[in-house]
Amino acid sequence: MTKVPTIARIWRGRTKPEFADEYEAYNRAEGIPPLLKTALGVQLLREDRKDETWFTTISYWADMESMTAFTKGDPEQVHHLARDAELLCELPERIQIHKIVVPPNLR
Template sequence: MPTRSTIARIWRGRTRPDIADKYEAYLKAEGIPPLEKTALGVQLFREDREQESWFTTISYWPDLDAMTAFTKGEPTKVHHLARDPEFLIELPEFIQIHRILVDRQGLR
């Protein structure tokens, strides 16, 4: 039986619209692959607004211990990518961690 996710780790950051495409490519190349290798699942979202583009990454974990092992310590600490200061309007100061209470997909 596959392991079920019980924890979601949520990161959000924003960039200028004129460099959003470049940051998206960077996230896909550098930020997502480590999560794909370790987490049970990962999603990347983008919301384009007039003055800024928001990116949200949600990774899914079986438990807090697995997430803590990935982050090598405190799971709420932000681990910025090398080029984040170049792209982001401001560096996010925290990660949100949510317990998954309902997990249903494919509902009509």
Template sequence: MPTEPTIARIWRGRTRPENADSYEAYIKAEGIPPLEKTALGVQLFREDREQESWFTTISYWSDLQSMTAFTKGEPTKVHHLDRDPEFLIELPAFIQIHRILINRQGLR
């Protein structure tokens, strides 16, 4: 099994600005830890706009099989957190899965 990621799984969701701080704390506590235990890496991004705040989670996987095992056989299905309907403006309908073609870090 490769130790370098070959697959990135990308989820995006948005909240109203007044819910953004609470959702950030929630996703850090409930959404990120399972990925930290299983994926090769995970990143959480937040973009605050005037009318909404966007959250993007990218998890990195060695191969499609390891990601499929984590998602219980449905890698493109969105697995919503219990409180997502409370926080999110709309529930995301899909996950993006990308093959990693170049993975360079530490460039100056």
């Protein structure tokens, strides 16, 4: 039986445009794979602006218990990647946890 996600865990960070491609590749190599092994789904979004590039990672979870097991503690605690301090404008201080009220209707 396929599990339906009920929780979205959202991380956002920004970098300078000159680091955007490098950070995207780094995040895809180091940040996304652990999520792909455990979460029901993962999205990495990128928004290029004139003076900065924003990245948003959304992972989807069946319940709080599975997300808490993955994070080994508080799911709102940010777990920074080794090079985040080098590549991001500042280290994000929090993770957003959202209850999924209407799941995506994909066709």
